[in-house]
């Protein structure tokens with residue numbers, strides 16, 4: 001009773017065997033189960049509209065909610081079902097980043113969602129400049145021979161530079177020392193968050209948590225040494241300009257500015273020390289950079305392991321060649337609206353290989369618990385989630401879900417009507433056909449999460465990834481491979497191979 005956390009008695013468990021201490025043993029088996037129990041629970045229960053409980057190696061079993069109830073769940077306020085409460089537990093933040101408060105941050109999320117997104121057009125010239133420089137460096141300019149490139153390393157070079165420019169601006173985004181410490185902070189934190197947060201039983205978390213915190217703390221201090229003076233100066237300049245309109249200062253267009261403005265506008269954070277914003281920005285390195293690297297790597301892996309006869313790479317190149325004709329086209333945000341195949345290709349990789357095996361992890365915090373639309377009572381303290389992989393492979397929403405079909409989201413309505421068996425067409429399938437753009441979050445596409453806490457950086461990530469894909473297909477030939485390296489499940493992360501390589505050769509341009 002002390003070790004196992006709450007779940008409602010009335011809901012069936014997935015992966016339970018007839019044995020003594022069955023629930024405890026089911027939780028222990030999760031240490032090596034990867035996402036098997038999660039997918040089994042989806043198939044056996046969620047697909048029939050039923051709830052189930054998924055055991056958990058950290059003894060934090062979770063109620064897996066079927067698709068039919070996700071919209072209801074996503075609309076509940078944070079004081080009824082909390083996202084942040086689960087993140088503190090799932091990420092073991094109390095130990096790994098003591099004193100770091102991720103609660104009450106809706107105003108910071110809004111800065112990412114609104115300010116970054118509305119400035120994408122003006123940031124595009126820098127973005128393509130960074131992409132060109134980093135791709136050329138990682139993949140080479142020699143058009144006479146093939147080069148073997150580690151995909152994750154290449155994508156890391158590209159994404160780290162381009163995203164850091166948006167997070168912390170120039171010159172910090174060119175400072176190799178800062179980039180080194182910030183990415184390593186994110187790597188240590190990401191690994192420790194999964195190990196301590198998801199594999200260690202909560203009773204042992206303090207010990208392993210404080211141990212894992214040591215390298216995190218080291219890299220944080222090193223990165224903050226570069227970041228804090230910039231944050232301090234920026235806050236000072238913004239304050240001064242607000243007090244004196246004649247003060248000559250033009251706010252750089254980056255997340256430091258937008259978050260600093262949000263912090264100053266909020267009475268509760270107005271007087272916070274620069275560390276508050278600095279640590280927040282560093283924490284975003286994990287949420288913004290590693291996620292984009294993983295999605296870029298999955299996209300490349302899916303394309304190079306596709307059937308060469310399908311000519312997906314070549315079709316993407318033809319699409320890009322028709323859009324990026326002059327230098328100005330690369331800096332024009334309208335160009336990105338003309339890339340439905342690239343848009344769909346990245347979304348298909350996020351469908352097949354989402355970053356998280358379960359999303360929308362929430363804790364019931366309402367004092368009296370909640371009652372789901374299905375009539376189930378869920379007591380306070382219970383964790384709930386959605387099974388991303390199961391849902392993304394559900395043939396009610398995706399015809400031939402196991403097939404890699406990169407242009408499935410770009411298909412014209414009439415073609416889809418021809419391909420879908422009308423007798424099995426469900427209401428949801430027709431909703432799905434209206435929700436096809438890469439950055440769309442919906443209750444049948446959880447690659448970005450769903451609802452109030454869906455990813456606020458998804459428009460930025462989509463913009464960068466599409467530009468990068470267009471640039472790479474236009475400028476490089478690839479060699480196809482026969483076997484795609486499979487992604488590994490680590491906690492609830494779904495991680496592409498870090499060592500997989502691809503053969504590329506620069507194309508000769510007339």
Ligand code: HEM
Pocket residue numbers: 083109112116284287288289291292295355356358359360361446447448449450452453454455456457458460461
């Ligand atoms: C391809 C790249 C990306 C992917 C696949 C991705 C995916 C996700 C997912 C699945 C969630 C929801 C997690 C959940 O509900 O369990 C999320 C949340 C979040 N993402 Fe992203 N993300 C990406 C890029 C970014 C970028 C570029 C930023 C910032 C500039 C960002 C910032 C965030 C933040 C702050 C949250 C938390 C939102 C909240 O809890 O209110 N992400 N992301």
